[in-house]
Every structure is written in structure tokens, then in C-alpha cells.
Amino acid sequence: MIVLYGAMASRAHRVVWMLKELELPFEHIQTNFLDGSTHTPAFLAVNPNGRVPALKDGEFLMCESMAINLYLAKKYGNGLAPANLEEDALCTQWSFWVVTEVEKPLLFASANRALFKAESRDEEQALMAIAKLDRPLKVLDAHLASRSRHPAKDAFVVGNRFTVADLNIATVMDLAPQCGISLDAWPHVKEWHARCLDRPAAHDWKSVRFSIPRPPTPLGLLKMFV
Template identity: 35%
Template sequence: MLQLYGNPRSRAMRCLWMLEEMGEPYQLIEKSTRADDLQSAEYLRLNPNARIPTLVDGEVVLWESMAINLYLAQKHEGPMHCAGPEVLGLAAQWSFWAVLEMEALLLDLLLHRAVLPEFARDASYAERDELLLRKPLGVLNDALVGHEYLVGNSFTVADLNVASILVWGKMARLDMSTLSEATRWLDGCLARSAYGRVRDRTSGK
């Protein structure tokens, strides 16, 4: 059975969402982000970065949340299966793009709007993040004009990977008021029942 190490309050959420969409049986092996949980010799053999998530699929051991999801989309049949170099190339394009163009800015925004204690938050950092996010968000919005999804005509790992990063923007009150297509698309992704099941896990339901 597929085994995922992590917890739903971390980047492992992305892979949990993917696994829920796939509908295949899997086991979540709870790992926190505490050093004592991640620095054991046993876990370091699976993931020498001492980070979560890590996926174990038989002999295959993988880390990096986006790579795990792209692997799952190729390997496993079912509703999230992606075949063919074009679809896979486009899914990789959107996944790398989201990590490189948006993830760090969204994480910083989240820290300064919601995570850090009030005294440590800096509104000017959040303002800068919002400004720098305008360009990639514009690219996303334009790509979705006339398209329900990022690649082809159905929800794919490309949508899941990008939405699972952009959800930090929701939590950080990112202003998307001028981005009607991206808002429509993100709301649709986050309304999926598979995402709801993962979110319920986060809130302990």
C-alpha cells in the first residue's frame, strides 16, 4: 500500500489531496515537523533532507511534494492519471512555475499576515509580497480565460499542485479581487470533496 509520511498541516497536504483524488488506499504515517520526529536514522534513510512529505510506493521512495504528485499521476490509473509527454510536460511546467514564482512569496505573506505573533509581523513585507505576486497571478488569470482548467478539459495534477500552493494566499487574505478567472478556478478546486476531506483532517474533524 502507498505510504505517505507527513501531516495535513504541512506541505504533505498537497500529496494527501492527490491521494484522496486518486481514491487508492494509502496509509498516512503521521510525522510532525519537529526535529526529533524527522532526524531519526530510520527517517533520514527515506528522506535525507529531514523534511515532510515522503512517499513510499513499494521499492520507490520519493520526496518533494510536487514530484510525488507528478509521479502518482503517471504511475497510477484512475481519475488523476496523466499520460503523454504533452500533458505531463504542461503539468510539470505549472508545478515548477508555482514553486519558483509564487511559493516563497505566499509563505512570506502568510507569515506576516497570519502565522507570526503580532509583534513580529511587518506589514511592509506583506505589501511587497502582494506586489511581487501580481505578475505570476496575472499569468495564471490570463491562462484561465476561456478555460476551466490549466491543462485540457478536466481537473489534473497541474490544477492540484498550483491550487495547493495558492491556498496559502486564501489563508493570508491575498487580494485577488481583480483576478476573476483565477478566483473562479481556485474556488472550484477548493470546493472539491477530496480537498474537503483533507481540510477536515487539518481541523481534526
């Protein structure tokens, strides 16, 4: 039996997408990270980091959304899994890439555009964060452009099919369309992202709306995003 901890309005939605792609039944424990539920002794026994998502697969317990998705793809297979060692390396590479290069500026921009209450948003900070996205998204844009087969624009990040690499990158970038962050500057990324989000397994996320409180001090803000 698979158990997923974490509400949809959290990084747990990344794993819900993967579980649905793989058509795996699972128990969903909607642990809310905003009300202290991730810091109870019971939850800390599941994930001592006090964060969601966490996953239990039988007796096996793990955390970290990208690693969970790589595990699920490899264990439960189908075309989403890497087909060989080189694809495995590239799926890992792109999963690390998106959380180190894209996630924080995108989250910061999204918070200042939509996730913080209107009176706590700062458009200048949003624009600075969006500017930081240019370097990594140019890299992804050029990568996808080099893989596009004409006339169809059907490029994928690794191999010539949708894999865990596409899913992991696309799900980190989910906040962009929700939070009014245009991908127009990176047309191949925009087209690829829309195509990924069109997959039925990704649809649950479309209806999720949430807000996060802006930390009261600049240090709190730094701790939240850096």
C-alpha cells in the first residue's frame, strides 16, 4: 500500500501527478504544512525534516518530491522511467537542475504576484525574481528547440517520450500559469509546458488555489526562499 503525506496545495501535488500517471492506488493523508501538522511528533517520525511530501511504500519511507518521483518511475515503470543508465543520469540531472536553478526564483515571483495577500505583494521583487529565471529557462528553451522534430513541436526533455524528467520540471513550473508569470519569453518552454499540463494526470492541480503568509521580517523571507 502506498501512502502519500501532504495536501494538494503543497509540493505533494508533484507526487500526486506521478502516482496518477502510473495509475497507482494510494492513501492520501492531507497533512497541511501551514497549520503545524508537519511538526507534530507523529509526522516528524515520518519525515524528521517536518516537510511534505513524504511517501510510504509498504515499509519503505522516503521524502523529497523529486527523489520520490524518480523512485516511483523506476519502481513502477512504464515509459516514464529512464530506459538506461544515461537516461537515468539525465533524468536526475534535470530534476536537480529544476530545484536548484528554477524553483526558488519561481516561488518568490509567484508569492509576490499571487500567493501572498494582495497588500503583502511586491511587484519589484516579483520582477527581480522573474529576471533570475531567464538564465535557466533560456537553457531549457534552447534544449527543447534542439529536440523539436519538424513540423510537429513534440520535444521532450529526455528521449523522445514524456518521462519523469518532463514531469519533475513541469510540476515545479506549475506555479507560472497559476500566478500570472508569462512564459512568452521562452516559446519552446511555453509550448512544452502547456503540453505537459494537458495530460489528464496533471488536471487535479488546476483547481488548487492557496495563499501563503508573507514572513514578517526580511530574515524570515530569506529563510523561506533561500
